[in-house]
Amino acid sequence: MQIWERRSKVSVGKSGIGGCGVFACLALGREEVVDQVVGTVITDPDYSSRTCIDLGQSLSLETTSPFRYLNHACDPNCEFFQWDEPRDPPQVWLQTVRPINAGEELTIDYAWHADAAIRCFCGSPACRGWIVDSRELHLLDGVQS
Ligand SMILES: [Zn+2]
Numbered sequence: 001m002q003i004w005e006r007r008s009k010v011s012v013g014k015s016g017i018g019g020c021g022v023f024a025c026l027a028l029g030r031e032e033v034v035d036q037v038v039g040t041v042i043t044d045p046d047y048s049s050r051t052c053i054d055l056g057q058s059l060s061l062e063t064t065s066p067f068r069y070l071n072h073a074c075d076p077n078c079e080f081f082q083w084d085e086p087r088d089p090p091q092v093w094l095q096t097v098r099p100i101n102a103g104e105e106l107t108i109d110y111a112w113h114a115d116a117a118i119r120c121f122c123g124s125p126a127c128r129g130w131i132v133d134s135r136e137l138h139l140l141d142g143v144q145s
Contacts, residue, residue, distance in 0.1 A: 009034050012066045015105055017122055020069040022106045027099070034094040034106070037080065039063040041089045048116075053080060055090045067094060072131045073107035075124040080108065114139035 008025065015021025028034065037053065045058040051068040052060040070078070077100050080092050100106065107122070110131050117132035117140055128137050 008066075010066050010106060012069050015069075015071055017071045017073070017105070017107075019071075021071045022066050022069050024100050024102055024104050024106060027102045028096045030096060030099050032096045034078065034096065035067075037061065037063055037067045037092040037094055039068070053092055055092070059090065061090075061092055070094075071105065071107050071122075072110040072120065073122040073124055074109065074120060074128045075122075075126040076107040076109045077104070078106045078108050109134075 009028065010022050011025055012020050013023050039052075040062045041055070042052070042060045042062055043058060044060070047060045047062075049060075049062060052062045055061055077098055078094055078096050081095055082090060082092060094106070094108075096106075111133040112118075112131055114132055114136040117130045117136075120127055120129055120131045128134060130137065130140050132140060
């Protein structure tokens, strides 16, 4: 049994990428669990929004603060994961993919489908130019914003 530290590891603030963002309150290690991503589970196969997570089986998680403010980056420092044993309803958690400094903004790869892609201004040297699943980037060849 693991004892979770309940002090929040993140806070919401003004982002250099755009709008609000989620920032580390303390230094985080590689593959460190940040917190559970909470929100409202929606049972509707047609549901879609810019802040929901596809849980599979026609379920979506409409996230609430702080993680609804996670910005996209093409070279993100965090990712969502689910525990190996199934939970009902499914749970989504956020973990780091590399060490993060206190005060650094947390980002994930939205990996949107090409038909939902918008221009990306994340500023990463690895920026794809679009907020899109890297496997669908080729579908945007020749598309003007
Ligand atoms: Zn980018």
